[in-house]
Amino acid sequence: MSRLHDVAWLFSCIFLLTAAAPAQEAGPLGLGRPATPDELAAWDIDVRPDGKGLPEGRGDVLTGEELYTELCAACHGDFGEGSGRLPALAGGEGTLTDEFPVKTVGSFWPYLSTVWDYVHRTMPYGNSQSLSDDEVYALTAYILYLNDLVDEDFELSRENLPAIRLPNEGGFIMDDRAETELPAFSAEPCMENCKDRVEITARAGALDVTPGAEEQ
């Protein structure tokens, strides 16, 4: 009800403003101001799998290796194997059905554009947006190399990035819970004598990983 009310309210505003102000210049309430081209360039940094948003630039595996050794290896390991709880960037091929899958750019990520976008917006950790576009191309090329997806003379650029396919792209499906789960999980539940007996099969206490457990 309140939403309908708002819509009516907005429509009356649209009417008043379009009567008073020239069309196209402002929105229904005339709030905010136009974004300038420089502002758009500063903030509109996202990249899509089809390459939309990628800036001009290029970088090769060897340049990427130098940058990686200097800026990334301390946290992600010399070969992208990760360190401690810091994520691995390479390896894990063929482990997705294992008991403990290793999800990396090579084994799991569907699109290369995501690597470019993420490294550019937030890596190295603690010094976001410090890399030049060419450096991000070089680092992305090196991450491909670490995953055995390109040779060491490979150069990545705005032109060839969208065409590169990661191995697990086809492994993703849309949320299918509406078909695979909702009907099965919507039956009227049993209330009485639902099973004969009950046994405990596992206990958290056995692991002892709860912080502050001594407080209880």
Add this chain to the structure above:
Amino acid sequence: MSGSDGKTGATRRGFLKGALAAGAGAVSAGGAEAAGGDPAITELQPWMREFGPGVDASPYGVPSEHESHVRRRYVEWLRPDTISAVNFTPIHQLDGIITPNGLCFERHHSGVAQIDPARHRLMINGLVERPLVFTMEDLKRFPRENRIYFLECAANSGMEWRGPQLNGCQFTHGMIHNLMYTGIPLSHVLNEAGLKPGAKWLLAEGADAAAMTRSIPLEKALDDCMLAFAMNGEALRPEQGYPLRLVVPGWEGNMWIKWLRRIEVGDRPWHQREETSKYTDLLGDGRTRRFTFEMDAKSVITSPSPQAPITHGPGPTVITGIAWSGRGTIARVDVTLDGGINWQPARLSGPSFDKSMHRFYFEFDWDGRPMLLQSRAIDSTGYVQPTKDALRAVRGVSSGYHNNGIQTWAIDSDGRAENVEIT
């Protein structure tokens, strides 16, 4: 987890230990059986004789010092550091449906952005007639709304996919909070910019050093998404996105971009890191579900639970807990004391809002025998919260996210609770 605990925490631990050591039945109403009566009554207490602090001693009020053990907690082994990390809401110590602002769990990817609201901007760009920039002052000139929603992290209970790990609902279920948001419908701002034909998806982006991004279908944005600047009547807390956060009712918490600085309109999703590498659900057969936005119906008994044992012994006992659904309201919650052989409907109390937390109670006379407690939520669509094994049968154990299975607490005859799984 010690240090900041202080004197009160120590006292409380002493109390819990003492109460448990005394065993079932021995503990009754406040020492009234002591000869001559309860010292809480027969002795003059300091607060009965002396003045307390004056009115302005605490211009921004804080809880009683006796409640200082009620706080968010952090699990050190979960994340590499506290900068991209998570802590947990103490749901075992809360009641009602509203989470106090200072106790809402935190999940950041680059720490808590420290934003001067005078220098915060929201940009709308992409497939719009007019790319616009708004100040916070501009945003507060749109018609406002107040709505109550839960926010649950998709990884809530994610540590439990392979079996029970953490002894306490704060840790197993504490990546949730429920707040009244004040803000403006996202549709107002989108209308102001004017959507172009072909607009189907939005990208929301944060102003923190993670520049957190998520793709959101336009249909959802126009349906019930909000730009919120207040929680429970006051400005957002910095750790909840001050000065502006996106509210995406019923959908996974990661999409509720904090420190929101930009919304881009496009014709397809962006496949950002948080919707490819993370927040996708790897199934047992090696395929991965993407865009699993809605939070399935879920409930948990918050007391008794491992951090909130029964300390009063047999007799009248209150079970309480919370339930929620990303697809509507909660129609019913059932409780079992015997591990699911027999179930009884619990009593819902408090307002029932769409995509909001619901509070349930179940009062009974405990005979002091061990119990296997579970709760089971049924939402307004008829969806029944499944067992963890039923979920595993469909999804395997590696998905990490969206674990809404039924939680079991084993209660022993002393009232202690443990996180277990049962047949």
